[in-house]
Amino acid sequence: MTDLIRIQDIAAHVGNIVTLQGWLYARTDKGKLQFLQVRDGTGIVQCVVFKKEVPEEVFEAAAKLTQESSLEVTGTVRADPRAPGTPGGFELGVSDVRPVQVAIEYPITPKEHGVEFLMDWRHLWIRSSRQWAILRIRATIMRAIREWLDGNGFLEMSTPIITPSAAEGTSTLFALDYFGENAYLAQSGQLYNEANIGAFGKVYCFGPTFRAEKSKTRRHLTEFWMVEPEIAYCDLDQLLVIEENFVSHIVQTVLRERAAELKALGRDTSALEKMIPPFPRITYDDAVERLHKLAAETDDPEQKELLKIEWGDDFGSPHETATTVSGVVRFPNGTLPVSNAFVYVPTGSVDDVARSGECGECVDGASVSAHTTTGSDGRFELTGLTGGARQIVIEKGKFRRVANVEITECTRNELDAELIRLPRDSSEGQVPHVAVVQGEYDRMEVVLQQIGLAPSAVDLIASPIYGDASSDQASALLRDRARLTSYDIVLVNCGAWVTDYDGVALFSDATVRDNLRAFVQGGGRLYATDLSYEIVEVTNPEMADFYGGTGDGMSSTVERPFGDAEIGDPMDSVVATVHDEDLRAWLEVNGALSGHDTMTVDGMLDGFTMMDRASPTHAKTWVDGAVEWGSYIGVSGRGVRPLTVSTELGCGRTLFTSYHTVEESWGGSGGLVGQELALAYLVLEIGSCVQDPVLY
Secondary structure (H helix, E strand, C coil): CCEECCHHHHHHHCCCEEEEEEEEEEEEEECCEEEEEEECCCCEEEEEEEHHHCCHHHHHHHHCCCCCCEEEEEEEEEECCCCCEECCCEEEEEEEEEEEECCCCCCCCCCCCCHHHHHHCHHHHCCCHHHHHHHHHHHHHHHHHHHHHHHCCCEECCCCCEECCCCCCHHHCCEEEECCEEEEECCCCHHHHHHHHHHHCEEEEEEEEECCCCCCCCCCCCEEEEEEEEECCCCHHHHHHHHHHHHHHHHHHHHHHCHHHHHHCCCCCHHHHCCCCCCCCCCHHHHHHHHHHHHHHCCCHHHHHHHCCCCCCCCCHHHHCCCEEEEECECCCCCCECCCCEEEEECCCHHHCCEECCCCCEECHHHEEEEEECCCCCEEEECCCCCEEEEEEEEECCEEEEEEEEECCCCEEECCHHHHCCCCCCCCCECCCEEEECCCCCCHHHHHHHCCCCHHHEEEECCCCCCCHHHCCHHHHHHCHHHHCCCCEEEECCCCCECECCCHHHHCCHHHHHHHHHHHHCCCEEEEEHHHCHHHHHHCCCCEEECCCCCCCCCCCCCCCCCCCECECCEEEEEEEECCHHHHHHHHHCCCCCCCCEEEEEEECCCCECEEEECCCCEEEEEEEEEEECHHHCCCEEEEEEEEEEEEEECEEEEEECCCCCHHHCCCCCCCCHHHHHHHHHHHHCCCCCCCCECC
8 A cells, every 4th residue: 555645745755655635737738748736735746647647547637627626646656856846856656546527618728817817706716826825825914923922821712703782983893783882893802802812911812803894995804813912011111122122023934934935925934034033123203303303304295284293193104104105017018017126216316326246237225225125926115215206217128217206205106007118119218129030930020029129229130941041131230240239139039040051051150150159158148949959059059969969968069960869749739847936926927827936838740850958057947848859860769858048148148938929829829828928027037137247
């Protein structure tokens, strides 16, 4: 009998035959191979079903499984650092699959859904990785609250939920008919605990609270859980110490135990990491004095009235509100959020902002008065500002937008989305100058169109098809260093044949190689897809070992015939693991993940380009996946291989993907599918600043 385990414990069972019970999160069928992403509530693991290794009925049973089908799966645990999942790094070599129930069509598919739709299906929505992460964090917060209070002498009291009177005013009571008498849902357990401290000294209650406040602001909730400690003997200084230690314990526990979940949510944890006692303190007298000063400095009569306060008054929302500037940065199309955009307020004019590093690309922090970065949802918040006219600058890659705004003191200033959207063309701000070398099997220009970049910012460069030199503009571009280096980004589509079918004549030309290397070293970004891999290989051979190379991953020269790496077998879809946490979080926000840390790559062509491995020292692997290759040349193989790799060279970057746009999107309508969203993200990300030149 095999061991029945949970996925969170899989690391302890490497080499053992185990059984998992759970649900099918996603499935990819690749002929002789099926990849099942199985979740059990504690994590997600990839289960590999190989036709040759299981009975026919088992393979057929796996093929009939639908999303969220219940199943039991048995197999051998294998350690593989490239295996997708949570915790990841392990997979199951399947020997048996036993469906418990095959689910009907699942309504929440890997695409964008509105909140209203998802709330209608809330009972199923909690199975998605984002909601799963939120609820796991919530459970940890609740445990940490009780853990600290119980460990510091507090006794938990279960105060009533149905009460005979109001605890905090009658205007927000939910009234009930209690067998002919008036009763109410509890607003607070405070009144009960004020009696309880006479018996126990230190108590708390922790449970549901109800407020009949019909509002959709973040400050109003009709139902929530509230913790209320009460202490019989405690002065203000003692209370401040208790509060600091209590809050810090909760935050640090979540950071320690739920780091993966916070990353999945795109949470910037830098502020949370600073939540360690002692906290900064200010006296009531100093706070009142500051508010009087702020009121005197503003010319806005409405703001003066909001800040008005007399000594002895309670602080209200306007008094406690810091001056913040917030908003959501989006792609030029105004819809997709931009992750990791740098948002700052220059100390002087934006034209005077200093750039740091030898490459002169990154903003010098000494020349800005406030700065932050956007989360995976595009949202940012700037703090530490004073009121008045300010320039808010948004930079992402080679894009820059300057918003001239009037900041109101002691207020949350939410900026209009159109004002801080990335620019479409030079009339709205700084945009990259892009060249797209056209290809037979890819249309990266469609991605640029879909993200909203204006045609005026993009030059389409024709390339010959199967040696037809009459349509060749690409060769002229690559031989003209001055023209080539005038571009910020050069995108080379799959199937962009240059001069000859296999490109030998052009890429054997030392001038072309020198020009490409000079373009990247000088700060250019070179991005090629699939069959156009040779252009990045001759530019930076150290990036990756393509199939047919030396096998050492990173020889400094190209040591094999051109075209030898084009041996991939056609695959309708590949379950690809997204290794970059920021890309993964962004894809999750945009509904493009097919699993906890995987996306589906469709349409891998016959003869797609194979990378054996990326350089462990020079390159970054963004995405990899299990693929098959070599069947038509008699060297059949299968395994996990890099699919997206980038590297820095000098002050620039090269980036390569084995996948590309899907033909159904070439018309430019209908939005971007999952892998195209990843390509769009990478177009912006490849332009991010390089601090210092990287030379090999």
